[in-house]
Amino acid sequence: MKQLKAEYLFLFLLISCQGPYSALGPAGSAARTISSMFWWLCGAGLAIWLLFVALELYAILVKPGPHDLKKTRLFVIGGGVIFPVIIITISIYFSLAPLPDLVKMAPKGSVVVKVSGLQWWWRVKYPLANDQEIEVANEIWLPVNEPVQFLLSSEDVIHSFWVPSLAGKIDMIPGQTNHLSFTPTKTGHYLGSCAEFCGTSHALMRLDVKVVERKVFDEWLKKQERSVKRTGSPGEVAFVSNGCISCHSVRGISSLGKIGPDLTHVGSRRRIGAGILNNDANQIHRWIDDVDLIKPEAKMPSFKRLPIEERKALAKWLEGLK
Numbered sequence: 001m002k003q004l005k006a007e008y009l010f011l012f013l014l015i016s017c018q019g020p021y022s023a024l025g026p027a028g029s030a031a032r033t034i035s036s037m038f039w040w041l042c043g044a045g046l047a048i049w050l051l052f053v054a055l056e057l058y059a060i061l062v063k064p065g066p067h068d069l070k071k072t073r074l075f076v077i078g079g080g081v082i083f084p085v086i087i088i089t090i091s092i093y094f095s096l097a098p099l100p101d102l103v104k105m106a107p108k109g110s111v112v113v114k115v116s117g118l119q120w121w122w123r124v125k126y127p128l129a130n131d132q133e134i135e136v137a138n139e140i141w142l143p144v145n146e147p148v149q150f151l152l153s154s155e156d157v158i159h160s161f162w163v164p165s166l167a168g169k170i171d172m173i174p175g176q177t178n179h180l181s182f183t184p185t186k187t188g189h190y191l192g193s194c195a196e197f198c199g200t201s202h203a204l205m206r207l208d209v210k211v212v213e214r215k216v217f218d219e220w221l222k223k224q225e226r227s228v229k230r231t232g233s234p235g236e237v238a239f240v241s242n243g244c245i246s247c248h249s250v251r252g253i254s255s256l257g258k259i260g261p262d263l264t265h266v267g268s269r270r271r272i273g274a275g276i277l278n279n280d281a282n283q284i285h286r287w288i289d290d291v292d293l294i295k296p297e298a299k300m301p302s303f304k305r306l307p308i309e310e311r312k313a314l315a316k317w318l319e320g321l322k
């Protein structure tokens with residue numbers, strides 16, 4: 001077997017530096033601040049490391065013999081106390097200085113997105129001009145180059161909102177609203193996840209974020225506003241008669257269910273189950289059958305006991321809710 005060269009091993013460390021889930025590939029103002037802070041601290045760390053390697057080499061190669069005691073003492077105090085105090089003070093200053101900017105409110109009139117964490121998915125609400133709110137789930141769309149104001153909370157335990165390419169993580173705490181604002185600067189698709197252990201399926205709590213042009217954003221929001229038309233299709237009937245509506249809302253059919261994600265436009269989402277499964281009739285069918293296996297302890301019972309035709313009809317109907 002060919003031996004792996006050390007350089008290749010090093011490349012593995014860089015795999016996570018790009019892509020939709022990377023704090024080092026910033027696509028938002030807050031993430032840019034954080035990543036430049038990261039590079040400055042890395043640079044400073046590297047410079048200090050080089051300085052100390054140089055001193056070691058000096059001590060080993062250039063002047064290996066005994067040193068003057070007074071000078072060494074000064075050196076220990078200077079290099080071991082004064083120098084670190086100065087460097088750490090400077091780096092604390094540069095780490096804290098961007099904080100006020102990261103938590104300040106976006107200007108009035110900015111897009112507002114309310115997100116709350118639940119075991120194990122994200123409820124997302126867009127307040128509209130007419131005091132109404134549009135509820136979606138597990139997917140957030142944002143217009144590019146406009147500041148956005150997030151209002152973050154939780155409906156059960158502490159979660160943490162983190163979309164590394166756009167901003168730093170921030171806790172979602174029950175009974176409290178935390179603010180986060182930033183400006184997405186590049187269109188694209190980004191991934192987020194819950195960054196605070198929140199129970200069995202914590203690792204299965206992902207988030208899709210799409211940053212798009214303003215026009216595309218407006219079209220998307222308009223589409224999400226629309227209600228579903230009753231058709232009396234087998235899927236719709238099964239949805240109402242099997243109790244899905246006690247937990248899920250589909251505007252136009254029933255808006256009472258609040259325990260689970262709003263499914264009015266579930267078919268339009270990229271994935272289902274908070275980023276866990278692809279979104280098509282087969283996967284929705286799998287979800288309905290085996291949610292307890294796919295997402296242990298999720299607050300939705302499996303419905304394998306329903307006749308196969310009903311489960312098929314449900315999956316087909318939900319897939320069609322674009």
Ligand code: HEC
Pocket residue numbers: 119120121137138239242243244245246247248259260261266269271272273274275284287288295298299300301303314318
């Ligand atoms: C007891 C409440 C409850 C009932 C009843 C229920 N669900 Fe759910 N459902 C949930 C919860 C909670 C989630 C979110 C689970 C997660 O991702 O952690 C969910 C998620 C889903 C999703 C994924 C949505 C998305 O965007 O990720 C689909 C699809 C779904 N349910 C369909 C159904 C269907 C169809 C029925 C009826 C046969 C049903 N549910 C009955 C609570 C319920």
Ligand SMILES: [Cu+2]
Pocket residue numbers: 117118120158159160194195196197198202205
């Ligand atoms: Cu969580």
